[in-house]
Amino acid sequence: MLVRTLKGEATAQVPIWLMRQAGRYLPEYRALREKTGSFLDLCYSPEQAAEATLQPIRRFDLDAAILFSDILVVPDAMGQPVRFAPGEGPVLEALADRVSIDALITDRVESHLAPVYEAARLVRAALPEAIALIGFAGAPWTVATYMIEGGSSRDFARTKGWAARDPEGFDALLAKIEAATLRHLLAQVRAGAQVLQLFDSWAGVLDEAFFERLVIGPTKRLVAGVKAEAPDVPIVGFPKGCGILYARYAAETGVDAVSLDPAVPLDWAASALQPHVAVQGNLDPILLLIGGEAMARRSGQILAALAGGPFVFNLGHGVVPPTPPEHVAELISLVRKATGT
Amino acid sequence: MLVRTLKGEATAQVPIWLMRQAGRYLPEYRALREKTGSFLDLCYSPEQAAEATLQPIRRFDLDAAILFSDILVVPDAMGQPVRFAPGEGPVLEALADRVSIDALITDRVESHLAPVYEAARLVRAALPEAIALIGFAGAPWTVATYMIEGGSSRDFARTKGWAARDPEGFDALLAKIEAATLRHLLAQVRAGAQVLQLFDSWAGVLDEAFFERLVIGPTKRLVAGVKAEAPDVPIVGFPKGCGILYARYAAETGVDAVSLDPAVPLDWAASALQPHVAVQGNLDPILLLIGGEAMARRSGQILAALAGGPFVFNLGHGVVPPTPPEHVAELISLVRKATGT
Numbered sequence: 111m112l113v114r115t116l117k118g119e120a121t122a123q124v125p126i127w128l129m130r131q132a133g134r135y136l137p138e139y140r141a142l143r144e145k146t147g148s149f150l151d152l153c154y155s156p157e158q159a160a161e162a163t164l165q166p167i168r169r170f171d172l173d174a175a176i177l178f179s180d181i182l183v184v185p186d187a188m189g190q191p192v193r194f195a196p197g198e199g200p201v202l203e204a205l206a207d208r209v210s211i212d213a214l215i216t217d218r219v220e221s222h223l224a225p226v227y228e229a230a231r232l233v234r235a236a237l238p239e240a241i242a243l244i245g246f247a248g249a250p251w252t253v254a255t256y257m258i259e260g261g262s263s264r265d266f267a268r269t270k271g272w273a274a275r276d277p278e279g280f281d282a283l284l285a286k287i288e289a290a291t292l293r294h295l296l297a298q299v300r301a302g303a304q305v306l307q308l309f310d311s312w313a314g315v316l317d318e319a320f321f322e323r324l325v326i327g328p329t330k331r332l333v334a335g336v337k338a339e340a341p342d343v344p345i346v347g348f349p350k351g352c353g354i355l356y357a358r359y360a361a362e363t364g365v366d367a368v369s370l371d372p373a374v375p376l377d378w379a380a381s382a383l384q385p386h387v388a389v390q391g392n393l394d395p396i397l398l399l400i401g402g403e404a405m406a407r408r409s410g411q412i413l414a415a416l417a418g419g420p421f422v423f424n425l426g427h428g429v430v431p432p433t434p435p436e437h438v439a440e441l442i443s444l445v446r447k448a449t450g451t
Numbered sequence: 452m453l454v455r456t457l458k459g460e461a462t463a464q465v466p467i468w469l470m471r472q473a474g475r476y477l478p479e480y481r482a483l484r485e486k487t488g489s490f491l492d493l494c495y496s497p498e499q500a501a502e503a504t505l506q507p508i509r510r511f512d513l514d515a516a517i518l519f520s521d522i523l524v525v526p527d528a529m530g531q532p533v534r535f536a537p538g539e540g541p542v543l544e545a546l547a548d549r550v551s552i553d554a555l556i557t558d559r560v561e562s563h564l565a566p567v568y569e570a571a572r573l574v575r576a577a578l579p580e581a582i583a584l585i586g587f588a589g590a591p592w593t594v595a596t597y598m599i600e601g602g603s604s605r606d607f608a609r610t611k612g613w614a615a616r617d618p619e620g621f622d623a624l625l626a627k628i629e630a631a632t633l634r635h636l637l638a639q640v641r642a643g644a645q646v647l648q649l650f651d652s653w654a655g656v657l658d659e660a661f662f663e664r665l666v667i668g669p670t671k672r673l674v675a676g677v678k679a680e681a682p683d684v685p686i687v688g689f690p691k692g693c694g695i696l697y698a699r700y701a702a703e704t705g706v707d708a709v710s711l712d713p714a715v716p717l718d719w720a721a722s723a724l725q726p727h728v729a730v731q732g733n734l735d736p737i738l739l740l741i742g743g744e745a746m747a748r749r750s751g752q753i754l755a756a757l758a759g760g761p762f763v764f765n766l767g768h769g770v771v772p773p774t775p776p777e778h779v780a781e782l783i784s785l786v787r788k789a790t791g792t
Contacts, residue, residue, distance in 0.1 A: 353694025
C-alpha cells in the first residue's frame with residue numbers, strides 16, 4: 111500500500127510509519143543496545159540491525175519498516191571513519207582540503223557496507239509481504255556538512271565557506287558523495303528495499319541560491335541515477351525546514367514524495383505540493399510524546415487536510431526517546447479509525 | 452529614512468543595519484567586555500551599554516543603532532533571574548508550575564530595567580538625527596521557551612507539553628510576558644527608540660495550530676498594545692524560520708515590517724509579503740563572514756528582488772563573532788553603490 115501511495119495513488123487507507131520508529135523509546139531496543147558495542151557496531155551487525163528494524167513491527171500495526179542504520183555509514187564507507195560519542199553525536203575527522211577530498215573512495219560501498227545489506231535481506235525475509243521495507247541515505251548536502259564540519263554544526267560556516275570559496279573542490283566532493291550514495295541506495299534496493307528516503311536534515315539553513323546548487327542539483331542527479339536502475343522504487347525526499355522552497359524541491363528534483371516537517375501548513379501542502387507529489391508527515395513528535403487530546407486533535411487536522419490526495423501519515427521528524435510506546439499504538443489506532451480501516 | 456521605509460515608503464535609498472552589529476566581532480567591543488563583569492552587568496550599565504550600541508555607528512555608515520541589550524532582561528525583571536554562563540548560553544531556574552507563574556511580577560519592569568532605558572537615552576542623545584534608534588524585545592513565545600526550559604532547548608518538549616496539557620496556565624504565562632514586554636517596549640520608546648523589533652527566534656519549531664495560538668495571538672495583542680500608545684513607531688517582527696507561515700504572520704499580526712531569515716526566497720517575499728508589509732533581510736551571515744564575490748553576488752540578488760518596494764537591507768540573522776569588520780564596511784558600500792547613494 112505504501113508503495114502505491116507514494117507513486118501517487120490516493121489509496122483507500124492512509125499508510126503510516128514513523129521516522130525513528132526503531133530506537134531508544136522502546137525498552138527492547140535499549141536491551142538490545144546494552145548487548146552491543148558502539149552504535150556503529152549495531153548498524154554493522156546484520157542480525158542485530160535486523161532485530162532493531164523489526165522491533166516496532168512486532169509491537170505496532172505499521173505499514174513499513176525502515177532499515178536500522180545511519181546516514182553517516184556513507185562517509186564511513188568512503189574512508190572517513192565515523193564514531194558516535196555518547197551524548198555528543200557523531201564525530202569525524204573533518205575534511206581539510208582538496209587532497210582529503212581526492213582521497214575519498216567511492217567504489218568500496220558494497221563491500222564496506224555488506225553487513226547493512228545483509229541486515230536488509232534478513233528484514234525483508236522476515237517481514238510480511240504487505241509491509242514495505244524502506245532504505246535510506248543522507249542527501250549529499252547534509253552528508254557534506256558532517257564531513258566538512260567533523261560533526262554537527264551551529265552555523266555551517268566551514269561548509270558554506272568551502273562551497274563559496276572553492277566551488278570546484280566542493281562540487282568534486284558532492285560528486286563523490288553522490289556516486290557513493292547512489293551505490294548505497296541501489297545496493298539497498300537489491301537487498302530488498304522497496305522505497306527509498308533521502309534525509310536532507312540541514313536543507314533549511316540555505317538561501318535559495320545555495321539551495322538550488324547544493325540541494326536541488328545533487329538530489330536531482332541522485333534521483334535520476336536511481337530511476338535509471340530502479341524505476342519502480344518510489345523516492346521520498348525530506349528537505350527538512352526548507353519552508354517555501356519545498357515547492358521548488360517537489361517540482362524540480364524528480365522525487366515521488368516529500369516528507370514535511372511540522373512547520374509546513376497543511377492547506378499549503380495540499381494545494382502547492384500534493385498535486386505534484388505524494389506527501390508524508392507531519393505530526394510534531396512532541397505531540398506524540400504528549401499523547402492524548404493534543405495528539406488526537408492535530409492528527410485529525412492532518413488527516414482532514416491531506417488524506418484526500420496521496421498521503422502517508424508520519425511525524426514531522428523522528429520519535430524522541432522519552433516517548434511512551436503506548437502513544438505510538440494510540441496514534442496508529444487513531445489513523446486507522448479515521449480512515450475507515 | 453529607516454522609519455519611513457518601515458512605514459511602507461519605497462525610499463530612494465535602501466536603509467541598512469545589521470542584527471548583532473554591536474558585539475564580539477568588533478575588537479573595541481571585546482576590549483569593553485574585558486572591563487565589565489558579566490554580560491548582564493554590561494546590559495545594566497548605562498554608559499557601557501550605550502558605548503557598545505554606538506561602537507558600530509562610529510565605524511560604519513549605518514542607518515540605525517540597535518540598543519545593546521538582551522531579550523531575557525524581561526524574565527529577569529519579572530523575578531526569574533537570568534545569568535549568562537560563558538560558553539553555554541543563558542541559564543534560568545525553569546518555571547515549575549502554576550505557582551511559579553503566579554509569582555512572576557509584571558509591574559517592576561520600569562524600575563528593574565531603568566539602566567536599560569538610561570542607556571537608550573544616552574544613545575539617542577549621542578546619535579546623529581538621521582540615524583534611528585531601534586529598541587527590541589523577545590516575542591512572548593520565544594521568551595516563554597527560555598522561562599520554561601531554563602535555557603536553550605533542542606526540542607522544546609517542556610514548553611510545548613505545558614502549552615498542550617495546561618492551556619490555561621500557559622495562557623496566564625503568555626499574558627504576563629505580554630504585559631511585561633509591552634511595558635518594556637513602551638519604556639524604550641519613551642527613552643528615545645523610534646523603531647521596535649520583536650525577535651521570535653523559535654517561531655519555526657511550531658506547527659500551524661501552535662503558531663496561530665502561540666505566535667500570532669500574542670504578537671497581535673502586543674502590537675495592538677504598542678500601537679495604542681505609540682502609533683507612530685513602526686514595529687518589525689522576526690518569526691525566524693517559520694517558512695510559509697510568514698504570510699499569515701505578515702497579514703495577521705499588525706506588524707509594519709517582517710525580518711526574513713536567509714531561507715525565505717526573494718521572489719516569494721516580493722510577491723507574497725511586500726505588498727502588505729515592508730521587508731528586511733536576508734543575507735546569510737556566513738556570506739558576510741566569507742565576504743568577497745560570494746557576498747557581493749548574493750547582496751546584488753537581494754537588492755534586485757526587493758529594493759523596488761519598501762525594503763531594509765539586513766542579515767537573515769546576527770553577525771557571527773569571527774566576521775572581519777572590513778566585510779561589514781564592504782557590504783554597506785555595496786548597498787550604497789547599488790542604490791545610488
